Amino acid sequence: MSAPALRERRDPREAVATFAADVRYYLTQQPRQLPSRYLYDALGSALFDAICELPWYPITRAEMRLIRGHARDLLGGAELPDRLVELGAGNGTKLATLVSLGLPDGRPLSIELVDVSPAALRTAASAVSAVARVQVLTREATYEDGLELMETRRGKERVLVLFLGSNIGNFDPVGAEQFLRRIRRALGPGDALLLGTDLVKPEAELLLAYDDPLQVTAAFNRNLLVRINRELDANFELERFRHLAVWNPDASRAEMHLVSTGRQRVHIGRAALNLTLLEGERIWTESSYKYRPEEVRRLLWHCGFRECRQWIDEPGRFVLTRAAV
Numbered sequence: 001m002s003a004p005a006l007r008e009r010r011d012p013r014e015a016v017a018t019f020a021a022d023v024r025y026y027l028t029q030q031p032r033q034l035p036s037r038y039l040y041d042a043l044g045s046a047l048f049d050a051i052c053e054l055p056w057y058p059i060t061r062a063e064m065r066l067i068r069g070h071a072r073d074l075l076g077g078a079e080l081p082d083r084l085v086e087l088g089a090g091n092g093t094k095l096a097t098l099v100s101l102g103l104p105d106g107r108p109l110s111i112e113l114v115d116v117s118p119a120a121l122r123t124a125a126s127a128v129s130a131v132a133r134v135q136v137l138t139r140e141a142t143y144e145d146g147l148e149l150m151e152t153r154r155g156k157e158r159v160l161v162l163f164l165g166s167n168i169g170n171f172d173p174v175g176a177e178q179f180l181r182r183i184r185r186a187l188g189p190g191d192a193l194l195l196g197t198d199l200v201k202p203e204a205e206l207l208l209a210y211d212d213p214l215q216v217t218a219a220f221n222r223n224l225l226v227r228i229n230r231e232l233d234a235n236f237e238l239e240r241f242r243h244l245a246v247w248n249p250d251a252s253r254a255e256m257h258l259v260s261t262g263r264q265r266v267h268i269g270r271a272a273l274n275l276t277l278l279e280g281e282r283i284w285t286e287s288s289y290k291y292r293p294e295e296v297r298r299l300l301w302h303c304g305f306r307e308c309r310q311w312i313d314e315p316g317r318f319v320l321t322r323a324a325v
Ligand SMILES: C[S@@+](CC[C@H](N)C(=O)[O-])C[C@H]1O[C@@H](n2cnc3c(N)ncnc32)[C@H](O)[C@@H]1O
Pocket: 036, 037, 040, 045, 048, 060, 087, 088, 089, 090, 091, 094, 114, 115, 116, 117, 120, 141, 142, 143, 144, 163, 164, 165, 166, 167
């Protein structure tokens, strides 16, 4: 049996105040938008897990195939890490698989799971604890705060940061570069980053991944309004918003929006905000940028990483890149 997971939680009042401030700021931008991290309350995390099971969402299966086929090399081959830090860990299945297949039995290791979703962290901690005798620390935090906390407890150990599931795709190009540079600054000699990136594929396939026939992705998207109603005392009428997925080829990104089906007024009590939405007006809730393998290598090199090694899943068109410092 491994030790019980150590938990670092956010102050709930502070979390709601930040959520309210972000909703107020982003919903009054043009175009109106909401940061995608707020999609992941407990129901949002469960819906995301369901999306991963959909036949139309190949990303998770593709990355899992790569992890199962190359676990030891992905972890570093002969140069195994002492500390794994996964940013946006979700349900932890990928990390649990990587550790169980790639790590020799009994090797000491510490694991930190960083995620904004407490529900995802609970699931991930038990998935990882089930496969290895390791100390697991869960941090309810944003990626940036998780990295900062990681740096405050640096020792001499070899660190591998994992950023899987194409989480990097949620950043725009400027944000992705800044964030990869931020990861690079947090790493030292002998450390590495394992980055999962979804690749450009035909438009019809991409649209099905973000607008599936069972409408699970639509529920995932619209649940953001349910969350705002519950946590911020708002009165969004769900049936007056429809889910929209768009492929933007110029920007190389899939977008998710919520479209107002008529002119309507919305009150968001805790954000002290009254909105008038016009018929057809959109709230942009997520971007998923798609890459080419050579773009990922170039970007990582540009951000100061060296020794990039890539594993590509052709059926799912997904790439894992291990970038050393
Ligand atoms: C697309 S899911 C991927 C989960 C997992 N990496 C995988 O590959 O299955 C994104 C995860 O990152 C978390 N997340 C999203 N934005 C975040 C942020 N800014 N900071 C920390 N966690 C975030 C979500 O709660 C969710 O669990």
